[in-house]
Amino acid sequence: SAVISQKPSRDICQRGTSLTIQCQVDSQVTMMFWYRQQPGQSLTLIATANQGSEATYESGFVIDKFPISRPNLTFSTLTVSNMSPEDSSIYLCSVLLIPDRGYDEAFFGQGTRLTVV
Amino acid sequence: AQSVTQPDIHITVSEGASLELRCNYSYGATPYLFWYVQSPGQGLQLLLKYFSGDTLVQGIKGFEAEFKRSQSSFNLRKPSVHWSDAAEYFCAVDTGRRALTFGSGTRLQVQP
Numbered sequence: 001s002a003v004i005s006q007k008p009s010r011d012i013c014q015r016g017t018s019l020t021i022q023c024q025v026d027s028q029v030t031m032m033f034w035y036r037q038q039p040g041q042s043l044t045l046i047a048t049a050n051q052g053s054e055a056t057y058e059s060g061f062v063i064d065k066f067p068i069s070r071p072n073l074t075f076s077t078l079t080v081s082n083m084s085p086e087d088s089s090i091y092l093c094s095v096l097l098i099p100d101r102g103y104d105e106a107f108f109g110q111g112t113r114l115t116v117v
Numbered sequence: 118a119q120s121v122t123q124p125d126i127h128i129t130v131s132e133g134a135s136l137e138l139r140c141n142y143s144y145g146a147t148p149y150l151f152w153y154v155q156s157p158g159q160g161l162q163l164l165l166k167y168f169s170g171d172t173l174v175q176g177i178k179g180f181e182a183e184f185k186r187s188q189s190s191f192n193l194r195k196p197s198v199h200w201s202d203a204a205e206y207f208c209a210v211d212t213g214r215r216a217l218t219f220g221s222g223t224r225l226q227v228q229p
Contacts, residue, residue, distance in 0.1 A: 033216050042207060043161075043219045092161070096215055106151075106217060108161040 006109035020079045021112045023093030028073035031096040038089045049076040083116045119144040123220035138193040140208030149211040150191040156204040203227045
């Protein structure tokens, strides 16, 4: 399995500011993803964090709003830029391992609960 | 595009009763199928997964799920629910992109 540390675990931010969320994994992983879970909703994929290149964003999410970095195989950051109350959500980092059996299993961080006021 | 439907938003069962949570998916081929549980203030925990082979899969905490290709379903079951099973349950699919598409979730409440 993988141990994923997300920081911060929660934050309250002023609208118009930006917050960077960190995701650290205790082992090298093939793929890393960022999801958003809006209040009372399911999880929606924001983007795939690609190591050494630009992230791949899902429809409805743009790099200017959610810039993502992945400098190596164990670390990624997601920035929520120019925040508004609509950005209040839980943001989750997810990683994909390839276990011995040869297929993938996704693990999730504890999430960052963001409130924008 | 693939989609996942969990028709039951909220289910209440008595402790000791059996449980079935429904999940249907829409995709041309058979995707990888997952059930996750999210307890209050907790992250997502994988209960079980289906990739291929035996259509009845066993998971952790006494859960099992059955894949039915003809119905495009992957329903989660437990024969006897415990109070600690109260949580949000998400069905998810991976259609090969390695990212997950989640259903809207089913909130399970357990009555004593």
